[in-house]
Amino acid sequence: MNTKLTKVLATSIAAVALTATLAGCGKGSASSSTEGSGEIALWTHNAGNPDELAAVQKIVDSYNSSQDKVKIKVQAFPQDSYNDSVVSAAAAGNLPCIVDIDGPNVPNWAWAGYLKPLELKADLSKQLPSTVAEWDGKPYAVGYYDVALAMMARTSDLKAAGVRVATMEKPWTKEEFQDALTKLKALGKWEYPLDLGTAGTGEWLPYAYSPFLQSFGGDLVNRDGFQSADGALNGDKAVQWAEWFRGLADQGFMAKKSGKDSTQDFLNNKSAIVYTGSWAADKAKAALGEDLVVMPPVDLGEGPKIGGASWQWGVTSKCSNSEAAMDYLSYSLKPENVAAVAKATGAIPASNEAAAQIPAFAEGGANRIFMDFSRKYAVMRPETPAYPFIATEYGKAVQDILNGADAKSTLDNAVKAIDANIKSNGGYKN
Amino acid sequence: MATAPLPTRPRIPSGTHAATPPSHAKPAPHRRPGFRREQLSGWGMIAPAAVLLLAFIFIPAILGFGLAFTNARLISPRPIEFVGVDNFARLFTDPTFYRALLNVAYFTVVIVPVQSGLALVMALLINKKFRGVNFFRTVYFLPVVTSMVVVSLLWLFMYRKDGLVNEILSAVSFGLINGPDWLGDPNTAMPAIIILSIWQAAGFHMIIWLAGLQGISGELYEASQLDGTSRWQQFRYVTWPGLFHTRSLVLVTITIQALGLFDQISVMTQGGPMDSTTTIIYEAVQSGYRQQETSYASAISLVFFVLVLIVSAVQRYLTREKD
Numbered sequence: 233m234n235t236k237l238t239k240v241l242a243t244s245i246a247a248v249a250l251t252a253t254l255a256g257c258g259k260g261s262a263s264s265s266t267e268g269s270g271e272i273a274l275w276t277h278n279a280g281n282p283d284e285l286a287a288v289q290k291i292v293d294s295y296n297s298s299q300d301k302v303k304i305k306v307q308a309f310p311q312d313s314y315n316d317s318v319v320s321a322a323a324a325g326n327l328p329c330i331v332d333i334d335g336p337n338v339p340n341w342a343w344a345g346y347l348k349p350l351e352l353k354a355d356l357s358k359q360l361p362s363t364v365a366e367w368d369g370k371p372y373a374v375g376y377y378d379v380a381l382a383m384m385a386r387t388s389d390l391k392a393a394g395v396r397v398a399t400m401e402k403p404w405t406k407e408e409f410q411d412a413l414t415k416l417k418a419l420g421k422w423e424y425p426l427d428l429g430t431a432g433t434g435e436w437l438p439y440a441y442s443p444f445l446q447s448f449g450g451d452l453v454n455r456d457g458f459q460s461a462d463g464a465l466n467g468d469k470a471v472q473w474a475e476w477f478r479g480l481a482d483q484g485f486m487a488k489k490s491g492k493d494s495t496q497d498f499l500n501n502k503s504a505i506v507y508t509g510s511w512a513a514d515k516a517k518a519a520l521g522e523d524l525v526v527m528p529p530v531d532l533g534e535g536p537k538i539g540g541a542s543w544q545w546g547v548t549s550k551c552s553n554s555e556a557a558m559d560y561l562s563y564s565l566k567p568e569n570v571a572a573v574a575k576a577t578g579a580i581p582a583s584n585e586a587a588a589q590i591p592a593f594a595e596g597g598a599n600r601i602f603m604d605f606s607r608k609y610a611v612m613r614p615e616t617p618a619y620p621f622i623a624t625e626y627g628k629a630v631q632d633i634l635n636g637a638d639a640k641s642t643l644d645n646a647v648k649a650i651d652a653n654i655k656s657n658g659g660y661k662n
Numbered sequence: 663m664a665t666a667p668l669p670t671r672p673r674i675p676s677g678t679h680a681a682t683p684p685s686h687a688k689p690a691p692h693r694r695p696g697f698r699r700e701q702l703s704g705w706g707m708i709a710p711a712a713v714l715l716l717a718f719i720f721i722p723a724i725l726g727f728g729l730a731f732t733n734a735r736l737i738s739p740r741p742i743e744f745v746g747v748d749n750f751a752r753l754f755t756d757p758t759f760y761r762a763l764l765n766v767a768y769f770t771v772v773i774v775p776v777q778s779g780l781a782l783v784m785a786l787l788i789n790k791k792f793r794g795v796n797f798f799r800t801v802y803f804l805p806v807v808t809s810m811v812v813v814s815l816l817w818l819f820m821y822r823k824d825g826l827v828n829e830i831l832s833a834v835s836f837g838l839i840n841g842p843d844w845l846g847d848p849n850t851a852m853p854a855i856i857i858l859s860i861w862q863a864a865g866f867h868m869i870i871w872l873a874g875l876q877g878i879s880g881e882l883y884e885a886s887q888l889d890g891t892s893r894w895q896q897f898r899y900v901t902w903p904g905l906f907h908t909r910s911l912v913l914v915t916i917t918i919q920a921l922g923l924f925d926q927i928s929v930m931t932q933g934g935p936m937d938s939t940t941t942i943i944y945e946a947v948q949s950g951y952r953q954q955e956t957s958y959a960s961a962i963s964l965v966f967f968v969l970v971l972i973v974s975a976v977q978r979y980l981t982r983e984k985d
Contacts, residue, residue: 344737620952635846
């Protein structure tokens with residue numbers, strides 16, 4: 233008899249305890265980001281990148297000791313789950329004060345009301361243009377660095393094939409590029425002389441290949457108002473781009489699906505020309521020394537283009553102490569801070585003053601060329617809240633075209649999907 | 663497997679409940695309060711599971727059905743509006759959705775017979791007493807223990823143009839067969855994924871078959887031996903009918919598992935090349951998270967739910983006990 237009663241009791245207690253824990257969980261996560269007076273949380277994506285994290289932590293530490301009103305607290309996430317963490321925190325109303333954001337996502341988050349426009353004491357006009365993310369005419373995020381795409385090759389290979397080294401004054405034209413690939417292929421040293429990193433997925437696809445489209449004269453979307461992609465992504469220029477891109481694979485110049493690590497394949501002499509970013513420069517330089525040559529991407533009509541914007545910092549709209557958050561960001565943009573982060577990541581520092589502090593990027597330095605690329609060629613990915621959607625549609629179109637889908641109809645489908653998305657969101661207007 | 667074969671298949675419903683009250687054997691007037699207490703403890707025991715099921719399965723599912731008729735998005739400052747069947751209208755004119763349906767149908771139609779058949783053969787092979795049988799049981803079961811994501815990553819390398827599969831093909835054919843880039847070719851991508859999926863999951867269904875086989879009474883085999891049956895007749899008239907319930911279980915679980923194809927696709931092909939491996943669940947995740955269209959993803963999920971319901975109902979009808 234009694235045992236039964238205890239059983240009932242035990243189960244009820246267990247049930248109560250369980251509900252209590254569940255409720256507790258909700259509360260626990262809520263309280264973790266409610267900032268105590270004078271404490272501000274900062275979220276960053278680079279838990280998997282100890283060098284960059286350490287550099288950021290150092291800035292935070294020096295800021296914390298420079299004054300005693302607020303304390304910044306760094307919380308690092310792995311990059312893969314970072315965006316999800318921010319989105320779910322936003323849905324629960326628990327965003328920290330300062331977040332870092334991948335540049336092309338800034339308009340989307342600003343539109344969603346996650347971010348507030350920056351009001352910094354620091355002078356943003358000194359920044360490399362691609363490190364400031366603007367939307368609706370206001371700056372919403374600012375970065376310490378950018379990266380630049382380039383084509384790398386061995387001087388000796390180009391010489392052997394009788395191919396001219398491309399320079400910023402005289403980049404390769406489409407015809408010269410075709411000629412160069414034909415000659416390199418004829419050497420018989422590589423199955424595929426060109427490696428454009430076609431095994432890449434996700435954001436790599438629009439980042440790496442939309443500049444080619446833009447160099448042809450097409451674009452991801454009509455930038456006048458950002459209301460439609462019609463004509464930009466499926467016009468004659470875009471179709472020409474698609475056929476050219478496809479042709480590189482059809483002629484055997486590049487693999488439809490390259491190796492996992494393009495830079496490593498290039499260093500192992502599996503390709504003659506690799507299309508990669510400034511992040512690979514130091515490694516390539518160490519391996520090849522003077523033989524390495526860094527060239528601008530091909531001029532396909534409208535001049536060479538590369539993608540702009542990397543990770544940047546913004547202040548969230550619900551931040552209770554945004555003044556302090558803005559103050560921290562201004563502080564962190566001091567040249568020595570920018571230089572420290574850029575050095576840790578091997579990326580292009582965001583200002584000339586910072587660059588002067590890093591020998592490789594200072595005037596005449598080995599990596600200065602990337603900074604010039606960034607200044608001269610960078611095209612921002614369309615600054616519209618529709619960008620994440622456009623990026624997935626474009627990425628899928630690139631892969632389908634590479635695999636032999638009809639260029640025009642694939643691009644038409646992408647345009648249809650993008651236009652429908654923009655329309656269903658009321659044009660992404662404020 | 664130490665379980666002794668049961669003489670007959672137990673009829674589970676009503677048996678367990680009826681077993682307790684008689685042991686307490688109380689006179690009729692006292693039964694009422696005891697009964698109530700029993701009910702109370704019953705509810706108490708259901709409560710934790712029920713709360714969790716409600717919170718994490720039923721409520722989200724119902725919300726999902728509701729969201730399918732709105733324009734909700736993952737990130738948006740705009741208020742959610744009711745848009746009727748817009749999402750469904752869009753879904754049913756989307757060629758990718760039909761391609762996904764076709765792919766899932768293809769996958770299921772191949773997987774269900776081949777995987778269950780292979781699992782049955784494996785179960786028959788190891789349902790014998792010989793030295794080292796446990797070794798084989800372990801070997802067959804090993805892939806099941808490994809996570810599908812890990813298996814997919816490994817096979818990703820094996821399926822490459824210069825990967826293990828092509829190297830073996832080339833070696834055994836003395837260089838005659840030059841294998842394709844399995845996952846890069848629209849014609850071979852789905853078959854490649856089917857083979858990997860069968861390899862990974864067959865062991866699990868082998869265990870279910872094995873349990874069924876061990877539930878068949880040894881006396882029946884002895885009797886059939888006395889009647890002088892051949893091995894085929896023994897399988898046909900003793901084993902096969904004896905596996906009736908196991909068969910339904912295996913059929914239903916494999917079908918549902920096959921319809922929900924996602925892990926392999928997400929890791930290995932991301933739906934490509936040219937939509938040749940995209941699936942309904944993959945499309946739902948893709949539009950719900952990467953493209954932020956929560957409502958559209960909900961519509962896909964709702965359609966998927968209805969499909970699974972129909973397929974299960976048909977299977978249930980076909981495998982019913984015909985009395």
